[in-house]
Amino acid sequence: MQTIVECVPNFSEGQDAAKLETIVQALLAGPDVHLLAKEMDPDHNRSVVTFVGTRESVGEAALRAIGRAAELIDLNNHQGVHPRMGATDVVPFIPIKGVTLAECAGIARTVAEQTWRRFHIPTFLYEAAARHPKRKNLEHIRRGQFERLREEIRTNPERQPDFGGVHLHPTAGATAVAARKFLIAYNINLNTSNVQLAKAIARKIRASSGGLPAVKAIGVELKARNLAQVSINLTDFETTSLGTVFDAVAKEAAQAHVTIASSEIVGLVPRQAIEDAAAHYLKIQDFHSDVILENRLARVIGD
Amino acid sequence: MQTIVECVPNFSEGQDAAKLETIVQALLAGPDVHLLAKEMDPDHNRSVVTFVGTRESVGEAALRAIGRAAELIDLNNHQGVHPRMGATDVVPFIPIKGVTLAECAGIARTVAEQTWRRFHIPTFLYEAAARHPKRKNLEHIRRGQFERLREEIRTNPERQPDFGGVHLHPTAGATAVAARKFLIAYNINLNTSNVQLAKAIARKIRASSGGLPAVKAIGVELKARNLAQVSINLTDFETTSLGTVFDAVAKEAAQAHVTIASSEIVGLVPRQAIEDAAAHYLKIQDFHSDVILENRLARVIGD
Numbered sequence: 001m002q003t004i005v006e007c008v009p010n011f012s013e014g015q016d017a018a019k020l021e022t023i024v025q026a027l028l029a030g031p032d033v034h035l036l037a038k039e040m041d042p043d044h045n046r047s048v049v050t051f052v053g054t055r056e057s058v059g060e061a062a063l064r065a066i067g068r069a070a071e072l073i074d075l076n077n078h079q080g081v082h083p084r085m086g087a088t089d090v091v092p093f094i095p096i097k098g099v100t101l102a103e104c105a106g107i108a109r110t111v112a113e114q115t116w117r118r119f120h121i122p123t124f125l126y127e128a129a130a131r132h133p134k135r136k137n138l139e140h141i142r143r144g145q146f147e148r149l150r151e152e153i154r155t156n157p158e159r160q161p162d163f164g165g166v167h168l169h170p171t172a173g174a175t176a177v178a179a180r181k182f183l184i185a186y187n188i189n190l191n192t193s194n195v196q197l198a199k200a201i202a203r204k205i206r207a208s209s210g211g212l213p214a215v216k217a218i219g220v221e222l223k224a225r226n227l228a229q230v231s232i233n234l235t236d237f238e239t240t241s242l243g244t245v246f247d248a249v250a251k252e253a254a255q256a257h258v259t260i261a262s263s264e265i266v267g268l269v270p271r272q273a274i275e276d277a278a279a280h281y282l283k284i285q286d287f288h289s290d291v292i293l294e295n296r297l298a299r300v301i302g303d
Numbered sequence: 304m305q306t307i308v309e310c311v312p313n314f315s316e317g318q319d320a321a322k323l324e325t326i327v328q329a330l331l332a333g334p335d336v337h338l339l340a341k342e343m344d345p346d347h348n349r350s351v352v353t354f355v356g357t358r359e360s361v362g363e364a365a366l367r368a369i370g371r372a373a374e375l376i377d378l379n380n381h382q383g384v385h386p387r388m389g390a391t392d393v394v395p396f397i398p399i400k401g402v403t404l405a406e407c408a409g410i411a412r413t414v415a416e417q418t419w420r421r422f423h424i425p426t427f428l429y430e431a432a433a434r435h436p437k438r439k440n441l442e443h444i445r446r447g448q449f450e451r452l453r454e455e456i457r458t459n460p461e462r463q464p465d466f467g468g469v470h471l472h473p474t475a476g477a478t479a480v481a482a483r484k485f486l487i488a489y490n491i492n493l494n495t496s497n498v499q500l501a502k503a504i505a506r507k508i509r510a511s512s513g514g515l516p517a518v519k520a521i522g523v524e525l526k527a528r529n530l531a532q533v534s535i536n537l538t539d540f541e542t543t544s545l546g547t548v549f550d551a552v553a554k555e556a557a558q559a560h561v562t563i564a565s566s567e568i569v570g571l572v573p574r575q576a577i578e579d580a581a582a583h584y585l586k587i588q589d590f591h592s593d594v595i596l597e598n599r600l601a602r603v604i605g606d
Contacts, residue, residue: 001604034603052600096596182596189588246585262588268596274581281584282549285565293399293485293571297355300337301304 001032003055004097005104006182007062010089011069012078014045019072024049026068032057037267045080046089055099059111062091063118066111070119070172075146083139085146086121086173090138093129093179096270104179105129112177113163119172122153122164127178131162138176146173184234184273185266186242188249192258195221198228201252205230205245212248214239227261237273243280304335306358307400308407309485310365313392314372315381317348322375327352329371335360340570348383349392358402362410365394366417373422373475378449386442388449389424389476393441396432396482407482408432415480416466422475425456425467430481434465441479449476487537487576488569489545491552495561498524501531504555508533508548515551517542530564540576546583 009027013019017040024038027049037050053061066088073087091111093104108129115123130136144152150168152159160166161174168174190198198219203209206217214236220229230249234240250260272289279287289295312330316322320343327341330352340353356364369391376390394414396407411432418426433439447455453471455462463469464477471477493501501522506512509520517539523532533552537543553563575592582590592598 004600004604034600036599036603052604096600242581242585260586262586264588265590265594267594268599269594271595271597274595275577277581277585278545278577282545282580283563283565285567287568291568291570291572292574292577294574296339296571297307297399300339301307301355 001052001054001097003099004052005055005058005099005107006036006050006052006094006096007058007091008048008050008094009062009065009091010084011047011049011065011073012045012075012080012084012087012089013069013073014041014043014047014080020047020049022072023065023068027051027061027065029064030057030061033061041082043080044082045078046082046084052096055103055107058093059107059114062093062111063114066091066115066121066175067119070121070169074171075173076171078146083142083145084173085142085149086169086175087171088121088175089142091175091177092127093177094182095179096182101128101179101181108177108179112175115175115177116161116163119169120164121169121172122161122167122174124174124176125162125178126176127180129177129179135162138178141176149174181236181238182270184237184242184269186232186234186245186269187264187266188230188232188246189222189225189261189263190228190230190253190258191261192228192256193221193226194256194258195219195228197253197256197258198230201230201249202232204252205232205248212240212245215245237270237276241276241280242269242273243277246277304355304357304400306402307355308358308361308402308410309339309353309355309397309399310361310394311351311353311397312365312368312394313387314350314352314368314376315348315378315383315387315390315392316372316376317344317346317350317383323350323352325375326368326371330354330364330368332367333360333364336364344385346383347385348381349385349387355399358406358410361396362414362417365396365414366421369394369414369418369424369478370422373424373472377474378476379474381449386445386448387476388445388452389472389478390474391424391478392445392476394478394480395430396480397485398482399485404431404482404484411480411482415478418478418480419464419466422472423467424472424475425464425470425477427477427479428465428481429479430483432480432482438465441481444479452477484539484541485573487540487545487572489535489537489548489572490567490569491533491535491549492525492528492564492566493531493533493556493561494564495531495559496524496529497559497561498522498531500556500559500561501533504533504552505535507555508535508551515543515548518548540573540579544579544583545572545576546580549580 112123202217216233415426505520
């Protein structure tokens with residue numbers, strides 16, 4: 001595949017595996033689409049599907065899944081601990097190879113428009129696909145969830161969708177469509193069970209409280225392992241690297257005489273982020289991907 | 304290519320670019336062979352060619368080059384600062400993908416045998432292709448170079464080739480053929496111009512003086528940059544990693560109150576070595592290549 005776009009739709013069904021499978025099969029029923037992962041969470045009553053396609057195929061694949069989900073999921077009968085407003089709740093597009101974030105925003109807009117046209121599901125654009133700064137934040141768009149949005153969309157101009165009118169779809173609700181960069185989920189485990197320290201470090205390093213840009217962080221307790229953890233989402237590893245966030249946590253922990261026990265990558269990490277970390281710690285000057293044997297081979301051999 | 308073997312023949316010609324080109328063209332005149340790099344050094348009067356082939360193609364490619372070099376290079380008229388005993392001086396085979404070190408030793412033995420049969424050039428097997436522990440070391444085999452070996456091979460049983468008799472080839476000398484692991488050339492620059500410190504650190508960390516296994520190191524002075532450098536060959540990065548050798552140099556330097564300024568990869572580095580370094584410094588638990596997005600994609604998409 002010359003271009004690769006990742007798409008991670010979230011569906012409001014986390015209990016009925018057969019329904020999810022039907023949605024996934026619809027998604028895969030076209031050219032140039034590959035499933036990377038699917039996860040169901042019964043408490044959240046939500047599933048997360050990760051797939052890739054080309055610039056040309058990824059949007060139509062998402063639309064096939066959105067249409068099938070609208071047939072199978074009724075928000076009126078849906079309960080779960082995770083906030084949601086649609087049968088297909090969110091559809092982010094992420095540039096991976098040979099495609100820009102702006103192009104992914106274009107795909108997001110097309111999918112949002114077609115979701116309204118084909119299925120009469122109103123759509124909201126967020127993050128890099130948002131048309132107004134106010135709409136960048138998903139939580140802002142989804143405030144009050146399906147039940148409250150159903151009322152407020154009728155009368156409040158601020159809650160109008162980007163595509164659609166003053167009514168939600170009666171069973172499928174509304175869908176939020178985005179373009180964003182690849183997100184790295186990265187947890188750092190401290191050599192202490194003191195969750196207050198983890199929370200204090202999280203506050204210190206996260207962007208929302210004036211810390212490192214592109215860092216979201218919370219402190220949590222891992223009871224089974226008797227460890228406190230700083231749980232991090234790195235929304236732009238080219239802005240703040242894995243090494244930078246690790247060093248910041250290590251520095252804050254050291255002030256409390258605590259060391260880092262280990263860290264964990266949750267899900268996937270782009271190769272570039274790993275290469276950057278190696279170059280950072282080994283102080284390799286003028287490091288570039290081309291010094292890596294396999295990259296050179298791929299260019300020479302062309303496979 | 305399903306299997307990839309790297310081969311790095313060294314030829315005793317570092318001044319006549321046309322001759323080297325003729326040898327390289329012979330090498331490439333067959334299927335499944337790709338040139339990665341070629342370097343000539345006029346002072347050494349030697350050239351180093353790096354190419355890859357499959358398990359099936361790489362040996363024949365090397366033999367085509369050995370045959371052509373024997374036609375073009377006369378050791379009787381060769382002078383240079385680098386030790387040498389043959390027109391084609393050394394031919395190491397290195398496993399890269401889908402092939403073992405033992406299989407590369409098999410290729411080396413075939414090439415050594417055929418070099419004798421086809422071109423009447425006696426051959427010596429060294430490193431992982433050696434038949435006796437005494438023969439592992441190239442410097443031991445090449446002792447006294449072309450001129451002395453030509454005399455000693457006649458009378459000294461210890462200097463007998465693995466393939467061939469009691470005479471060198473009159474103009475092409477003898478060739479040493481090996482299998483070995485990928486070698487990483489890695490230099491660490493100290494924040495000091497004190498070359499004695501670099502030499503002391505090199506002695507401390509290298510395997511030959513009881514330091515880290517699979518590490519060769521010397522201390523050198525970089526006059527133009529006013530820096531002392533520990534210049535390292537890592538002959539098995541799975542035994543001693545980049546991170547281990549960096550940390551060892553940093554620790555020794557710190558005892559002299561010196562820090563590491565930067566480091567350099569010379570040539571190429573396998574991706575695994577870079578991933579290992581990232582996992583080491585970030586303390587990533589249970590790290591494996593499969594958490595890297597591009598690796599997962601390659602498996603799913605198959606390209």
